[in-house]
Amino acid sequence: xxxxxxxxxxxxxxxxxxxxxxxxxxxxxxxxxxxxxxxxxxxxxxxxxxxxxxxxxxxxxxxxxxxxxxxxxxxxxxxxxxxxxxxxxxxxxxxxxxxxxxxxxxxxxxxxxxxxxxxxxxxxxxxxxxxxxxxxxxxxxxxxxxxxxxxxxxxxxxxxxxxxxxxxxxxxxxxxxxxxxxxxxxxxxxxxxxxxxxxxxxxxxxxxxxxxxxxxxxxxxxxxxxxxxxxxxxxxxxxxxxxxxxxxxxx
Amino acid sequence: xxxxxxxxxxxxxxxxxxxxxxxxxxxxxxxxxxxxxxxxxxxxxxxxxxxxxxxxxxxxxxxxxxxxxxxxxxxxxxxxxxxxxxxxxxxxxxxxxxxxxxxxxxxxxxxxxxxxxxxxxxxxxxxxxxxxxxxxxxxxxxxxxxxxx
Numbered sequence: 099x100x101x102x103x104x105x106x107x108x109x110x111x112x113x114x115x116x117x118x119x120x121x122x123x124x125x126x127x128x129x130x131x132x133x134x135x136x137x138x139x140x141x142x143x144x145x146x147x148x149x150x151x152x153x154x155x156x157x158x159x160x161x162x163x164x165x166x167x168x169x170x171x172x173x174x175x176x177x178x179x180x181x182x183x184x185x186x187x188x189x190x191x192x193x194x195x196x197x198x199x200x201x202x203x204x205x206x207x208x209x210x211x212x213x214x215x216x217x218x219x220x221x222x223x224x225x226x227x228x229x230x231x232x233x234x235x236x237x238x239x240x241x242x243x244x245x246x247x248x249x250x251x252x253x254x255x256x257x258x259x260x261x262x263x264x265x266x267x268x269x270x271x272x273x274x275x276x277x278x279x280x281x282x283x284x285x286x287x288x289x290x291x292x293x294x295x296x297x298x299x300x301x302x303x304x305x306x307x308x309x310x311x312x313x314x315x316x317x318x319x320x321x322x323x324x325x326x327x328x329x330x331x332x333x334x335x336x337x338x339x340x341x342x343x344x345x346x347x348x349x
Numbered sequence: 350x351x352x353x354x355x356x357x358x359x360x361x362x363x364x365x366x367x368x369x370x371x372x373x374x375x376x377x378x379x380x381x382x383x384x385x386x387x388x389x390x391x392x393x394x395x396x397x398x399x400x401x402x403x404x405x406x407x408x409x410x411x412x413x414x415x416x417x418x419x420x421x422x423x424x425x426x427x428x429x430x431x432x433x434x435x436x437x438x439x440x441x442x443x444x445x446x447x448x449x450x451x452x453x454x455x456x457x458x459x460x461x462x463x464x465x466x467x468x469x470x471x472x473x474x475x476x477x478x479x480x481x482x483x484x485x486x487x488x489x490x491x492x493x494x495x496x497x498x
C-alpha cells in the first residue's frame with residue numbers, strides 16, 4: 099500500500115514539475131510575442147524557472163535570437179528577485195540579465211546582490227559581469243561587504259575571482275564626492291578615493307585621509323596600508339607633515 | 350417434488366437472461382460513443398454556415414493554414430471558427446476550440462483555452478489575439494510557457 103502511495107506521489111510530481119533542461123514561465127496576464135522585434139513581454143506576477151536561475155518580477159521583457167526558446171537577454175521590472183544556480187541572489191526595482199555573457203545590471207533604491215561572501219548594496223545601480231569577473235556599484239551610498247572588509251562609497255568598481263567556490267576581490271577603486279569608508283577588523287579608513295590591490299596586498303588612500311586604529315587617529319593626504327600586517331604610513335602633500343591624534347583612555 | 354415447478358424456474362431464468370441481454374445490447378448500441386458523436390455532428394453541422402472551413406492567409410514570412418470543424422458568419426468581415434480550430438504554419442501550430450477571425454484585417458482572437466506549439470516552445474493560455482499579419486501574438490490570461498533547448 100505504501101509503495102503504491104509513493105509511486106502515485108512520484109508520478110504526480112513528475113507530471114507537475116519542471117523537467118531538467120526546461121525553462122518554465124508562468125504569468126497572470128499573459129504573454130505578448132513580437133516576432134519582428136524578437137522579444138516577448140511577460141505580464142504580471144511573472145515567474146521564470148530554469149536550470150540556471152529563478153526570477154520573479156511584475157513585468158519581464160525577454161529577447162530571443164531565433165526562436166522563443168532561445169532567450170538571450172531579460173529585462174525585468176517591479177519587485178525583481180533573481181537567484182542563480184551559483185547561489186547569487188539579486189533584488190531590485192529593475193534587473194537586466196544577459197545570458198550570453200552573464201552580465202547583470204540591477205537598478206533601484208534598495209538594489210542588492212548577494213554572492214554569498216560578497217554582498218553589494220546600492221541606492222542606485224549594481225553591475226556584475228560574471229564572465230569577466232568585474233563589478234560596479236554607483237549611487238549616493240554604495241556598499242560592498244567581503245569576509246574581511248566593509249567598503250562604502252558613491253562609486254565602487256573592481257574585479258573578483260572565484261577560488262575554491264569563494265569569490266575573492268582582486269582590485270578595487272572606491273570614490274566618493276564626500277568620503278569613502280573602509281573598515282577592517284582593526285582599522286577604519288576614510289578618504290576621497292581608495293585603491294586596493296590583492297596582488298600587492300596594499301590599500302592606497304588619496305585626499306582627506308584619516309586612519310583610525312584603536313585610540314590612534316592619523317590625518318594626511320595619502321596613506322598606504324599593508325593588508326597582511328595592517329601596518330600603514332601616512333603622508334601629506336604640501337607640508338610633508340601629518341597630524342596624529344592619540345586619545346588616552348587609561349586613567 | 351413438483352417437476353412442473355422445476356421446469357418453470359429454469360425457463361423463467363433463461364427468459365430473464367435473454368431479455369436482459371437484449372436490453373443491454375439495445376442500450377449499448379443506442380447510447381454508444383460512435384452513434385452519439387454521429388448524431389451530434391449532424392446536429393452541429395446544421396448549425397454551421399460553413400462546414401469544415403479550410404483556408405490560408407499570408408503571414409509575415411509564411412502562409413498560415415486555418416481550419417476548423419465549422420464556421421459561422423458574425424458580420425460582413427468576421428467569422429466565428431468553431432470546434433478544433435487550428436492555425437498551422439511551417440513554424441507553429443495554434444489550437445483553440447473557438448476563434449473569431451476578421452477576413453479584412455486578417456486578425457484573430459479567442460477567449461477560450463489556447464495551445465501554441467513551436468520548436469522548443471509550448472504555450473498554454475486562456476485566449477489569444479493575432480495582429481499585424483501574425484507579427485504580434487498576444488496570449489491572454491493566466492499563461493504557462495515551457496521552453497526546451
